[in-house]
Amino acid sequence: MPTPxxxxxGGNRLLSALPDEEYRHLLPHLxxxxxxxxEIIYMARDSIKYVYFPLTGMFSLLSTTESGSTVExxxxxxxxxxxxxxxxxxxxxxxxxxxxxxxxxxxxxxxILRKEFDRGGRLHELMLRYxxxxxxxxxxSAVCNRFHTVEKRLCRWLLIARDRVNSNTIDxxxxxxxxxxxxxxxxxxxxxxxxxxxxxxxxxxxxxxxLDYQRLRDASCECYEIIKEEFDRFxxx
Numbered sequence: 001m002p003t004p005x006x007x008x009x010g011g012n013r014l015l016s017a018l019p020d021e022e023y024r025h026l027l028p029h030l031x032x033x034x035x036x037x038x039e040i041i042y043m044a045r046d047s048i049k050y051v052y053f054p055l056t057g058m059f060s061l062l063s064t065t066e067s068g069s070t071v072e073x074x075x076x077x078x079x080x081x082x083x084x085x086x087x088x089x090x091x092x093x094x095x096x097x098x099x100x101x102x103x104x105x106x107x108x109x110x111x112i113l114r115k116e117f118d119r120g121g122r123l124h125e126l127m128l129r130y131x132x133x134x135x136x137x138x139x140x141s142a143v144c145n146r147f148h149t150v151e152k153r154l155c156r157w158l159l160i161a162r163d164r165v166n167s168n169t170i171d172x173x174x175x176x177x178x179x180x181x182x183x184x185x186x187x188x189x190x191x192x193x194x195x196x197x198x199x200x201x202x203x204x205x206x207x208x209x210x211l212d213y214q215r216l217r218d219a220s221c222e223c224y225e226i227i228k229e230e231f232d233r234f235x236x237x
Contacts, residue, residue, distance in 0.1 A: 011055030013079045022123050030106045035099045042097040050107040051083035057103025058164045062096040071182030074137045077164030086110040087117045087127045129234050136230045144223040151191040155220035168210040
């Protein structure tokens with residue numbers, strides 16, 4: 001595996017917020033790896049062997065029913081961490097984790113990270129705060145999926161995806177997005193068509209481009225604003 005440099009951490013906002021001394025404790029244990037779109041790194045109830053700090057791309061946290069229906073409950077990009085239950089003394093992940101967009105990521109053995117977390121300091125603080133913002137995203141996504149229209153849910157999803165990958169272009173098909181939202185593809189096709197006709201997005205095969213961020217934000221429900229506010233607070237403090 002390639003060895004990360006001191007500069008590599010700049011790709012992950014949580015790692016970049018650590019003091020140099022704390023990052024030096026982690027650096028010898030970090031591995032730089034490449035994960036392809038569609039890879040499953042954890043199934044629900046798997047033991048957590050590694051924790052991931054994405055530098056690029058996007059991870060999806062998925063909840064699946066006994067009947068096989070799946071819905072995305074959260075997205076994680078370069079702002080955060082995947083495998084968070086380990087810092088809460090939990091050794092299994094309660095959801096499936098899939099690579100939604102190809103990712104270069106740093107990983108560390110879960111037990112090593114847990115020991116560093118237990119040392120206290122800035123890492124301890126950041127991970128507790130990130131736990132809060134991830135819970136906010138999961139809970140608000142549940143509210144959104146239950147009470148809001150497909151069009152507003154699609155707006156919220158596109159906006160969060162944009163924030164996670166730091167790009168107005170999202171390389172995903174409507175079929176995948178429908179799977180993430182837990183709705184038929186026809187629903188996403190109709191909603192995306194309405195947004196395209198309004199000049200908010202442009203989509204082609206396998207790609208959606210956000211043309212007007214502010215108008216898309218206005219067209220979304222309040223769920224995006226609630227999620228964004230908590231993430232902005234996490235990243236700014």
